[in-house]
Amino acid sequence: MAGWSTHRGRAVSLPQANIDTDQLIPARFMSVPRAQGYGPYLLHDLRRDEAGDLKADFPLNAHDATSVLVAGRNFGSGSSREAAVYALIDAGIRAVVAPSFGDIFAANAVNNGLLPAQIDEASCEMLADKLGGRSQDIVIDIGARSLLLGSIGAQFALDDSWALKLINGWDDIDLTRNHGVAIAAFKNIRHQTTAWAWPSGAD
């Protein structure tokens, strides 16, 4: 996965709280192999009518090349489905700006190069007001934890370890394998001191 530290793109406002992962991608699309792309399923039931056609008045449909969403609190709450992040990424989204995120969603996002930029309620509202139903240029700098939408600048919060991971595009499995000796030693000690932690009586 390629890392990134700055992004210039187009932002759109999705002024709703609690956009859960069931809404980000309804369960019925989750058997699709990743290689087929999850973009068409992003916010499927909000964006599309019963025939599957895009609703013209939905913010994300009204503008091309959107790469940043400005949303309400508790974005990505609910199910741990990483498919919600795949849908965002495959639809070209690089960052979501919101006052708060579901814990599992935020971790999944960072694991896929998607920035969960947490900003205070007041700033988020200001950005949403500025955007209204329009799409506008936005610049995001992970290192500086800052974003600029037109003349409005804002700071966002992001765990330092997550910033490093996003910037470097690090993969945890590679990092962890450097700790192979420590893991083996830990397992050995746990097995000696806490043998009951291994399943017993397996038949």
Place this chain on the structure above:
Amino acid sequence: MSIPQTMLDKLWAAHEVVQREDGVSLLWVDRHLVHEGSHHAFAKIKERRLPVAEPDLTFAVVDHYAPTRGRSKIADPEISRMINTLRENAAENNIRLYDLDDPRQGIVHVVGPEEGLTLPGLLLNCGDSHTSTHGAFGALAFGIGATEVAHVLATQTVWQRKPKSMRITVEGALRPGVSAKDIALAWIAKLGTDGAQGHAVEYAGAAIRGLSMEGRMTLCNLSIEGGARFGLIAPDETTFAYIKDRRFAPKGAAWETACADWRGLSGDEGAAFDREVALDASEIAPTVTWGTSPEQALPITASLPEASDVPPAKAEAARAALEYMGLKAGQTLEGTVVDQVFIGSCTNGRIEDLRAAAQVLRGRKAKIPGLVSPGSAQVKAQAEAEGLDQIFTEAGLDWVASGCSMCVGMNGDLVGEGKRCASSTNRNFKGRQGRGARTHLMSPAMVAAAAITGTLTDVRKLLEGQI
């Protein structure tokens, strides 16, 4: 003297392999549960030609896509493919699989405890947000995404920053007709669906100690609906009695050692929490959700909020939720006409849940159709031994096989567009039970009451013989 530790502190320290300079810990995983939805993770390790590090600590369960009817010949090729993919991944990696025909198959969060795979003091991961369920045993249990599942498969460890600690203390005694589900909905309504974000919630107090393991699992299961990735309850004699003699639980001398270790897991007296919340059990009524978020919940005796009752920040969400749900501000919750019911799920599909629903339904008829899907094949067998299946079928409800079923709708058990379902499940999100479906969350006893009257109903009236 050393600083008093919380249970979270003790569990964390017991699993920490290393801590990086930035404070993120690499934790050892004692149990890893996988299901059909784990296909992305298996694909990731396969692509990198990595083996499963600890197949003996990894267990696979068919649950999300498990058909609840007609299992011998699955009609939907997509469902067949998902289940077959899990079978192949389990076989290739020497992982024990609880397949559809296994007498111990069921929902992963029901099977783990039933099999004695879930124990106090363990760290347990599963690619499912309701993994918080297992915290009911005093285990560090949390849901992870597909990339993390792949990481656990490949390394048997997981990177995680220690969450903040929060204690929800529930003193007093629950009133008749009120259950763990109502405690959960009550605290989520009070604190919000993001009320416990970034925290591990430990439940304490007399009302919690008084809960059965089934009730504790329901409560910890729903922690994630309040934003907490972890729920925790200190293990006690109730816990040990539940675990003893289960299939994979420690036996003989190991059992004695384990119990001694488990007794030391409780938080030390005076241990500080980042946040404390107190509830009075006697003030909790049977609770029902009215909107599209679990925080939109009220006592069954309440009326739906008027715009002026809702804080400005939540007013638009409330308006949109009422519109989606086809409800009007100010109307009473009780009496709302319901189209169908569902009893089951990892939240409320255990034997005690079925008993509570059957107690209400015994000798009565349901006015509306409904589905009862036990949380596991073992729960199903137990219920049939007790004659509960007869009560459900004589009432007119369908008694089917176990799986996630209508909680998430992946197996084809769906609620139709615009239909209203009284459901013992965990999420009333828009479209969760099917596109346009209207879900009201409540306890299994409350679902049974709704089945009998065809409306949202205070189960206490049925229990007291008023209806």
